[in-house]
Amino acid sequence: MTGFVIHALPVLRGILAIAPMPGSGGEYAADLEHLKDWQPAMVVTMTTSAEMVAAGAGNLGQDVAFLGSRWAHVATPDYGVPDADAMHNWDRAEPIALSALRGGGRVLIHCKGGCGRSGMAALRLMIAAGDAPDAALARLRALRPGAVETSAQMRWARRGGAEATDAGGGIR
Template identity: 35%
Template sequence: MRPFHPFWSLELPRVDGQLLLTPCPGTQQVALSQALEQLRLAGAHGVITLMTTTELEKFELTQLGQQVTQAGMRWFQLPISDDRAPDAEFDVRWQQVLPSLLDLLQDGKHVAIHCRGGSGRTGLVAATILLTLGQPPLEAIAMVKAIRPKALTLATHLQWLHRQSLGGIALAD
């Protein structure tokens, strides 16, 4: 039996696509190409990488973006430093990629989100997408924690998410 790269599916309100919350492909005793193929077969048409370039170098995953596109998926790198809230650079990049992410999800396509372990930053961005789709903050947090209990435990993440719910992010129509 082939090793399986873990992921957790999160159904979204008002769109047909889902989010696939996952640890970084290529880090769970599953080869990078195999992990990406498993995500693609699960319906992923996009991959959001929240790891910094330095982290990708540390784990010898500098080819991640290239392999994502070679596997037929769109790659979005939106780095957030581990255990930190997103910075202004993230906010700018988020505004740039959000329309593409929403298009994928509205078309019924899934989007994989990962950081190193698939909980902290991954849960934060999943909750942000839920807010963008109009989900109330406490419900968004509960939905993410239902599938990733270790997500959204850092005060800095919860504070940032609260600020976003007060109008800091672009919301979908």
């Protein structure tokens, strides 16, 4: 049994989930197998590349693509929010994730521990999907207490709804 727990809730016609980074508990292969069984349409990584390498998940993007899922890397420091480069990737990923959810697909967002950064991104998607911000936060925190850890993350999440005009690059 790994520490890779997927916390999922319905959004639109699909399932949105947050989780810790595969491998963060030392069981990358088992976590990846669990992810494969969950069958996400898309995985959004909110960790930095250094965090991924340290957890043995340096090839996560390739491994997710091999599972048949799309992958977006929105590199964000722990307790932080996306910088301009990461926002470029978020702006491309968000409409793809929303489309997957509208179509009944599954979207998994992870950070290192599956709480702050992943909660921030999940809340932003929930708001972009039409959920009222306070109700969305209450629903998310009922599932994963402590989701969205800082006031900066809360401000970023509540700006939800940004639409991208280009769905290329940064996504696999």
